[in-house]
Amino acid sequence: xxxxxxxxxxxxxxxxxxxxxxxxxxxxxxxxxxxxxxxxxxxxxxxxxxxxxxxxxxxxxxxxxxxxxxxxxxxxxxxxxxxxxxxxxxxxxxxxxxxxxxxxxxxxxxxxxxxxxxxxxxxxxxxxxxxxxxxxxxxxxxxxxxxxxxxxxxxxxxxxxxxxxxxxxxxxxxxxxxxxxxxxxxxxxxxxxxxxxxxxxxxxxxxxxxxxxxxxxxxxxxxxxxxxxxxxxxxxxxxxxxxxxxxxxxxxxxxxxxxxxxxxxxxxxxxxxxxxxxxxxxxxxxxxxxxxxxxxxx
Numbered sequence: 001x002x003x004x005x006x007x008x009x010x011x012x013x014x015x016x017x018x019x020x021x022x023x024x025x026x027x028x029x030x031x032x033x034x035x036x037x038x039x040x041x042x043x044x045x046x047x048x049x050x051x052x053x054x055x056x057x058x059x060x061x062x063x064x065x066x067x068x069x070x071x072x073x074x075x076x077x078x079x080x081x082x083x084x085x086x087x088x089x090x091x092x093x094x095x096x097x098x099x100x101x102x103x104x105x106x107x108x109x110x111x112x113x114x115x116x117x118x119x120x121x122x123x124x125x126x127x128x129x130x131x132x133x134x135x136x137x138x139x140x141x142x143x144x145x146x147x148x149x150x151x152x153x154x155x156x157x158x159x160x161x162x163x164x165x166x167x168x169x170x171x172x173x174x175x176x177x178x179x180x181x182x183x184x185x186x187x188x189x190x191x192x193x194x195x196x197x198x199x200x201x202x203x204x205x206x207x208x209x210x211x212x213x214x215x216x217x218x219x220x221x222x223x224x225x226x227x228x229x230x231x232x233x234x235x236x237x238x239x240x241x242x243x244x245x246x247x248x249x250x251x252x253x254x255x256x257x258x259x260x261x262x263x264x265x266x267x268x269x270x271x272x273x274x275x276x277x278x279x280x281x282x283x284x285x286x287x288x289x290x291x292x293x294x295x296x297x298x
Contacts, residue, residue: 013076013119014069016061017131020053020081021139028146029057030138031064034131040064041142042149047161052154054081055100057139058088058120062107065118074117080125080132088120098154167192182215186281199285205292212243212291213280219246244276247294260294 006015020029027048030041040060044053061077069075079085088104091097097105111118123132153161170190177184195213196206211217220241224232234241236252246253247260264270269284279287 010076010119010121013074013117014072015131016064016075016077017135018054018057018061018077018079019125019132019135019139020050020057021136021143022050022053023140023143026143027053028139028142028144029053029060030135030142030146031057031061032131032135032138033064034134039135039138041138041146043143043146044149044151045153047153047157049154049156049160051081051083052100052157053139054079054084055087055104056149056151057081058084059100059104059107062104062111062118065116066107066111066114073115075111076119076121078121078123078132080123080136082122085120085122098156099152100154180214183213186213186277195283199288201289201292205289208292208295209288212295215243217243217295219243247291248276253294256294256297260290263290 015034017032017034018029020027026043026046027050028041028043030039032039042056042060044056058077058079065072065075065077087101091101091105108118123129125132125136167190174184174190196209201209208217216222220229220234221232222242223229232240234245234250234252236250239245239249241250247257264274264279264287265272267284267286270287271278271282279291
C-alpha cells in the first residue's frame with residue numbers, strides 16, 4: 001500500500017525519512033537518505049520532549065535539503081509523528097509558534113523561494129515500511145551515539161521539565177509524610193492527573209469518594225477516633241465498624257452487598273479476585289459509582 005501511494009503521489013519526489021526516539025529517558029533523532037544510503041543522528045538535552053525530537057528531525061531534513069540537495073527540485077519528508085504533521089498543518093496567521101516551529105517555517109519558505117517543491121507526509125510507524133524501520137533504528141542509536149545538538153528550550157520542553165521536577169518533589173513529600181498511612185498504602189504513587197478527571201457525578205458523589213479514599217467517612221471507627229461516638233463497634237454485630245465491615249461483612253447490609261458484588265463481578269475492568277482495598281486503590285470510575293450507590297442505600 002505504501003509503495004502504491006508513492007507511485008501514485010510521489011513518483012518523482014526525492015524521499016527523506018526522519019524519526020525521533022526516547023530510550024531510558026534520553027532523547028534523540030535521525031534523518032535517513034535512502035538514495036545516498038546516508039544518515040545523520042543527533043542526541044538532545046535531557047529535558048527535550050519526544051515532540052521536540054520529531055520536530056528537530058523535520059528541521060534537519062529541511063536543512064539537509066537546502067545544503068546537500070541543491071539540484072533536487074521535488075522533496076518529500078516522511079515522518080511517523082502525526083502530532084508534528086498536524087501541528088504544522090494547523091498553523092495560521094494568528095498561531096503562537098515556538099522558535100523551533102518558526103525555524104521550520106522559515107526554512108520551508110526559503111526552499112520554496114528557491115523553486116523547490118517540499119511536502120511533509122505522515123506514514124504509519126512500525127507498519128513494515130523498510131526505510132522507516134531503518135531511520136527508527138538510527139534514531140535509537142542517536143540517543144547514545146549521535147552528535148549532541150543543543151538548542152533553546154521550547155515551551156513544551158519547559159512544561160515537561162517542570163512537571164517532572166514537581167512530580168518528583170511531590171512523590172518525596174508523599175513518601176515522607178507522617179500521616180495518612182492507609183492512604184499511602186492505597187496510593188503509593190502520586191497521580192499524574194486527578195482521580196476525578198473525566199469522571200461524571202454529583203457533588204455528593206465526589207465528597208463521598210474523597211471520604212472513602214482518605215478513610216475519613218462517617219462510619220463508627222472513624223467517628224470514634226475523632227471523639228463523636230462512644231464506641232468504634234457496629235451496633236448490629238459489635239465488631240469494629242470500618243468501611244470493610246460495612247460493605248463486605250455486616251449482616252445488616254446483606255441484600256445490598258449481594259447486588260453490589262454482582263455488579264462488581266460483571267465489570268470487565270475489575271481484576272479478580274478482589275478486595276475492598278483493591279477496588280478503592282485501582283480507582284475505576286464504574287467501581288467508585290457502585291461504592292457510592294452502596295453507601296447511599298442503592
